[in-house]
Amino acid sequence: MSKDPLLQPYQLKHLTLRNRIMTTSHEPAYPEDGMPKDRYRLYHLERAKAGVALTMTAGSAAVSKDSPPVFNNILAYKDEVVGWMKRLTDDCHEAGAAVMIQLTHLGRRTRWDKGDWLPVVAAGPAREPAHRAFPKIIEDWDIARIIEDYADAAERMKAAGLDGVEFECYGHLMDQFASPLTNTLAHPYGGSFDNRLRFAMDVLAACRKRVGPDFLLGVRYTADEEEKGGISVDDGVEMARRFNASGLVDFLNIIRGRIHTDAALTGVIPVQGMRSAPHLDFAGHIRAQVGMPTFHAARIPDVATARHAIATGQLDMVGMTRAHMADPHIVRKIMEGREQDIRPCVGATYCLDRIYQGAMALCIHNPATGREETMPHVITPATERQRVVVVGAGPAGLEAARVAAERGHRVTVFEAAAVPGGQIRLTAMTKRRAEMIGIIDWRMAQCAARDVEFRFNTYAEASDVLAENPAVVIIATGGLAEKDVLEAGNDLTVSAWDILSGDVKPGANVLLFDDAGDHTAMQAAQFLADAGSTVEIMTPDRSFAPEVMGMNLVPYMRALQDKAVTFTVTYKLIAAERDGNRLKAIVGSDYLASLRQERHVDQIVVNHGTQPLADLYFALKPLSENLGAVDYDALIDGRPQAMNGGPPGFRLYRIGDAVAARNTHAAIYDALRLMKDV
Template sequence: MSHYPHMLAPLDLGFTTLKNRVLMGSMHTGLEETKDWNRVAEFYAERARGEVGLMVTGGIGPNLEGSVLPGASMMVTQEDIDNHAVITRRVHEAGGKICMQILHAGRYAYGPKCVAPSPIKSPISPFPPAELDEDGIEKQIADIVACAERAREAGYDGVEIMGSEGYFLNQFLVTHTNKRTDRWGGAYENRMRLPIEVVRRTREAVGEDFIIIYRLSMIDLIPNGSTYDEVVQLAQEIEKAGATIINTGIGWHEARIPTIATSVPRAAFAWVTKKLMGKVGIPVITSNRINTPEVAEEVLADGCADMVSLARPMLADADFVAKAMAGKSDRIAPCIACNQACLDHTFGGKISSCLVNPRACHETELRIEPVGTARAIAVVGAGPAGLSAAITAAQRGHRVTIFDRAQEIGGQLNLAKQVAGKEEFWGFVDWYRSMIADLDIEVKLNTEVSANDLDDYDEVIIATGVVPRDPQIPGQNRDNVVSYVNILDGTATAGRRVAVIGAGGIGFDVSEHLVHDGDSTTLNLPEWMREWGVADPAEHRSGLAPEGPQPHAPAREVTMLQRKTSKVGKGLGKTTGWIHRASL
């Protein structure tokens, strides 16, 4: 009997059946842009071997003007078809199914040739788009349809048409970006004409036995976005036009409400998808912050959706579904939604990876293979670096012992997990604990290591971490001055007025910790929605509360100080720094 009967149940699409209800959602990894198609294929094949029901590639441009940035991967030539066939063959050999996402970025395209329904520049791109005329719109439709035909020729099982997150098709839907007065603008029937026409013509071109996923924005979270009734109307028309599945999109990229960061509650937007259930006759997928089999099962059992989309959890652990099937969910490396090596890398022009799993997107380079001769290895330090080294060495067949002078494993993760909004770090430490037990790694805690303790080992890995820098400020030895370590580990208590010296990541974490009393809003969805101004789209257009964000009263008065003259928090994560600054 499966522990996850809803998640692991097959889904019959009529002409094909998915082995379970888990979709690996689309992610921009930068892999396609490497042109190393063996590397790209292995990334997807490893997830196929991990038993995921269906995968969607990163966004592939249908033409130059729609590509997310110059040099981004497109599907426009026979060479493109041949390259992508390497991916689909490898995935099918591994027993998987895969769809290609067709992504037209519209005004979000990071290039001077971008196009849009109206010439309104995006706040997240430096280039003002050109307004399309009738012929220009027709060209975009034809290019998207041709892209889908090429995807089929390349062996894909289907396509996902990106119609959410503020990209091209989404831009036509709302008056925020569509100021047209012709048949593509004005009344909603005109504004939704483009996505319907794209799906209808795509279905005509690819035939009936080909998956078409439409990515529908369920809640825009921007001014002048769609109403709930408009979302339902569009979903029903998209079904009539020939879509196989509707996938949930949450928020535009320019929205000032976090949607996938670690401080967002788990499954925070599943209730939005649930509102569409029963309104259409095709399967509906929900997404965002679903990162464990338990959360996925609960969402499906509660009738929020027919499938769940997990994107970054598949970076953290390619074997997510296989481990759940085997009853080993405690050994699934957890996605902590940090954004550090995935989204931050993507927006920094780097290949994506994963803080939890450095092999993500580097499967052909970082190969963990059995050793010919097992050695005795000592790892000094039970923080994340030491624990990761120990696990990898043990997986290769070495005999490993970990030493640490602390009384528990985890190092500074045990400080991070005390910060409101970083509750996922508790599970990260638990995962390390499970893996150590599973691999029979010996752990010696409360142990101050000397050279003599290491005589019997063939190799020693030093992973003792860092110590805080001494700022050497006159008066720092007074009783009212404490280390951040003592604040976060609970050995010191702060008063009502606190000065935090340092405005980097730790300074922000400590400040966040100090302004909270009681439960974190990350653990209380209604409170989190109130804090960020999220409302029911059936009551308020676009899901924006009319009163705006309503943050809780701070528990203390905190002043952050830094020596630099740059903006406070400038060095924070590219995709999460704004959240921390806005919160404080």
Template structure:
């Protein structure tokens, strides 16, 4: 037993033919790294990093398609083709080299996808009932379709076996198998509808087809939502009855328990719970299932720390703990813990950036770990630099802190100037919204790492050119961010406040308040929620976009809408603010409708304008002409993990330095872009 306080978590476990070295796993998900439906090098490296990091089982291929009429809606793998088998063999070799098990999730999405993608075949479902999240109106599943899909599942499992994969998991929650279970999606009157026994029949036939084709030692798991938390859906009692029926069939090796109705937009936020929900939200639900069945039980939703994971095992709620997003944040978390380096574990704060990107057609990226998903170019392990340099950084927001951390890990002498009294930058404002308070964990971790590595912080210093040059730097990194933009709004600079004014506490919200949002990000709704929580306020949230928070992904968007509606914030899209004027004690806001062109006037006591930021250029302009590179970044070097050419010429002792900007000091692109700027520049300094 390794030296750890989490004894239960680090006990080995037997799952089918697999002996797992601990109870920590990464559950199935689709990071959208597939290339033409195949798990190529990027996909494999992403999972290999976790395997090298010390977990016992990594599951891949979230909702991998088993049939031609189950097109990927968010970059899933294609298990309907033999072309995948060689890639699976390479994949399994990579993972097994680290003494880690490998499983793949199989699914027919049924109605939970779009017919206007892939092969443009109609979606299918037990009944032709529209699915809210994707909008598909499916074709009624005929008996010939049922026989075909059952065979497709077994063929896909065979491909996994041929590829050296240790087992498969069937995704039931919200997908075709689960669509047969729920009365909300199954209104059939034949042998597949109506009674409990009829509704669970299809899933059992799928399992029977797989077991008839593959060896008994091949592991099969079933992932199910035991409570859909929606009127008329699967209740807790029925969910447990379903779990029990499948367990007693003798066709399964384990159950993977979660909750929520992932076929509604609000339900997705519950199924993949963010920081708005308690940690390990479905642990007790999983425990009820475990006590009802004679099978191992996994939990796959929202456990981000080892203490909670150990609790789930020690108290008998589960046998295996999914820490999937925790491994996206830090794939080496197990290895670091066992080495006594818990403080070095980068925390998952539950921001939901990873899953939200997928649902918007992007790939899964961690909000504050720029390496995850980029393992081919960037590295989670920072190497010492061949030459020690003096690095001066201006700004201790996420960009500056990440740059300082990496430079300090490489052995450089790092000085950071920060105008505020504490690190964090705009994250300090974000975290004032109660349900987003976990965000403060990002700069706190970065700062603690920097201090442990010996970085020298100078707070309450508004750095000027002389402050920087007095340090005789080899490299100057400007992470001093930007200032709030007032947009193209007449009177905004005179009569409008910024979100920073409110969230910093400098301006106290009062009366009838307008939050006008041109960015479609989380800033506007977060500010509106904060103001609505203050006394004596009434809030309108208005945007020229077609919807509030248009650029926010589903798991966060759903929480914002829930909170805003509960707090009676008035939501008005399609209105562009043109001017602000004072009339007596009120401010008159004039809007133009984006589509009709009609104008309207509304009156407020306060107006908050969110239009992004513009860079603080003054310091950069004062420094760039004396720098070796005139402040320019060599893009080819940055994108190919190469040292910036200008670094070959610098010598701080002789007044020669290279100058670079990162994060919002370049342009307003969000937190992930800020830490990515820092990582790909600094890992080669």
């Protein structure tokens, strides 16, 4: 028996959990027609097969039709959910993992123009800023109907064979009743502490009556809203005591903070650059005060922190949810003594930001997550060893080298710079985003373990590549910052890369023109502001930084709003001219062609994405077997490439920004789906 605290079993009432690691409820937005079909099932099954003790599904499943998902959630109010959840549960049970689901009514945390266009309800009239709907104040018949909906949904989950249900009582309807900040009702559901907690207790009682004593019920609840007039720490402890005394609740899952705005949400679910496990001690405080089985997850990204949480008795089960999106095989690697092989969660929160934009959750550097039907988490060896040459040691090139080496091929990587990393190394120069270098460091370690040869400070020409007699050549040379987009005066501007790299010193009064809308501009703005520059960030878009999604925008704004930084939307930079020892920026608009304005500044910075560095690709293209062509149908389906038509010799592919300016995930995904079958 292992003595590792994380690998000890845990007895939760009648259920034995095989270790102390779980994935908490979260919605990756993989359902189809509101149902957890194969994509959803395989996502959870991957973690179950790799050893996680408890996989919690749905964050959260909707119990009522007037709780329409704002992204692609499971519809627990439909009877057909039973069959789909049963298949998922049976598969995970067979793999040794317990399965639960989170049920909720969103209350005001949704929109009236989703689903069936029913009015949004809440325990008060206040709008939630994040979702903008003005709610109808809930009526008695609404309360009775919704309690019944909860009970129906819990009964469906028991019929599907799940081990239990967790109810969401933070930010959603239960919490909107419990919090004095959102509950304006009178007796019996408003006013006093007991009255505000009554709705949650009524739901729990109705569900327990339906499912009986041998089905687990838990509550993930806000035990401290960290806001004046809201639920206090003392209130949170008392809520836990009431849940315990009721006999209706088998476990608690502790939340601290609110989620009604992007800024508040990042306090509950911190992103990179923020403190790891910020609420762990608080969760331990609740456990110590009440003694109930206690779960918790909030940026617990590494095994050491998780082990500490269990070893010190602060938690009974530790949630490593985003960490399992980066590497679903964490438990297996712990058991096999391979912790150094765990792919790190770098806190980019690309996963959550995508779902809040209405897309599916994806890990920034594990493209197999959510694509288990077509992409492998474990690379299988090739039947024949080949010679593979990769040009470029950014994220795309390193992923190509890693996968090729795991396939058993002999790999050489050419890199013009002295160190690996490409654009990520530039990104990681900003202290808040320093964790991004983990994407590079992990791949370098994996390549080193498989004897990949690196030739740094080598600008590869076609003759260098051909001298290696390769069977496959991967061009991952990335892109170069594009700044020459003006009608005149391009020679007077610098790129955002120039600022971030330190090649150009910040000016005193700076116009930063950003029509790429990505992290690069925001990082450059922060760099400039921290250096004391006065900065105007200008974009032709109707909102600034549209590619920097909600949660990741928060730390930028916290860094910029107390400095001399302004944002100008719907205007564009047309030209630049010299103005004595300063610069004159000519500004126009897409909306009014006749508009002309001027800005007098010391420096003009342009962020316009990148253009591919692809000369080597085009030099090699006519010499390759496939003439550089990619079979897109095969690529999408996860099948091997079989294009030909050129002279015999080597196959040639280009990936990442060497194709077109995209992002880190796209670059790594390019590499994985090409190389997994080479």
